[in-house]
Amino acid sequence: MATYLKNLSSYDPKHVPSAKNMKFGIVVSDWNDSVTHKLLEGAYNTLIEHGANEENILVKHVPGAFELTLGGQFMGEYADLDAVICLGCVIQGETRHFDYICQSVTSGITELNMNYNIPFIFGVLTTDNLEQAIDRAGGKHGNKGVEAAITAIKMAALQKEMEELEE
Numbered sequence: 001m002a003t004y005l006k007n008l009s010s011y012d013p014k015h016v017p018s019a020k021n022m023k024f025g026i027v028v029s030d031w032n033d034s035v036t037h038k039l040l041e042g043a044y045n046t047l048i049e050h051g052a053n054e055e056n057i058l059v060k061h062v063p064g065a066f067e068l069t070l071g072g073q074f075m076g077e078y079a080d081l082d083a084v085i086c087l088g089c090v091i092q093g094e095t096r097h098f099d100y101i102c103q104s105v106t107s108g109i110t111e112l113n114m115n116y117n118i119p120f121i122f123g124v125l126t127t128d129n130l131e132q133a134i135d136r137a138g139g140k141h142g143n144k145g146v147e148a149a150i151t152a153i154k155m156a157a158l159q160k161e162m163e164e165l166e167e
């Protein structure tokens with residue numbers, strides 16, 4: 001189905017494990033904060049809706065998407081968390097700077113998953129323009145922060161299942 005017909009954030013709550021007793025980090029960049037703070041709201045509220053406790057959600061801000069990788073690494077290094085959600089919004093400008101930022105943050109977050117063996121969720125919008133970003137931050141195409149939170153819960157639950165196999 002073409003994106004224009006989709007709410008990209010729709011999901012079946014019955015297929016989402018409880019987030020009770022899970023500990024989450026959210027690192028959010030403040031570039032395009034009118035968008036990223038909507039992503040943060042969506043992610044935070046979704047974690048709460050699925051049973052997470054407020055005291056188990058650590059939120060930290062970084063300047064831009066490029067800094068999400070190091071901000072995520074700080075979370076992995078200094079906090080005891082079950083999953084880290086990385087939220088940002090990169091919007092194409094006049095130059096190829098967009099490409100480098102997107103490539104850097106994508107590979108950086110991927111590497112964190114491997115280095116820390118906990119889920120680091122890619123909740124970064126990479127859009128042609130502000131309208132596309134707004135549509136995906138609580139607009140007609142849903143909220144990428146909601147999707148990232150659901151993914152974090154599911155992956156943290158999967159890790160707990162796998163750890164239990166070792167016991």
Ligand SMILES: Nc1c(NC[C@H](O)[C@H](O)[C@H](O)CO)[nH]c(=O)[nH]c1=O
Pocket residue numbers: 029031032063064065066067088089090091092101
């Ligand atoms: N243009 C956008 C940026 N640029 C800033 C970089 O992310 C970074 O903070 C800077 O290069 C210093 O290291 N960041 C976004 O998040 N979104 C943009 O559209």
Ligand SMILES: CC(=O)[C@@H](O)COP(=O)(O)O
Pocket residue numbers: 090091092093094095096097098099101
């Ligand atoms: C993604 C960016 O860094 C971008 O906003 C910068 O804009 P420009 O390419 O016009 O310098």
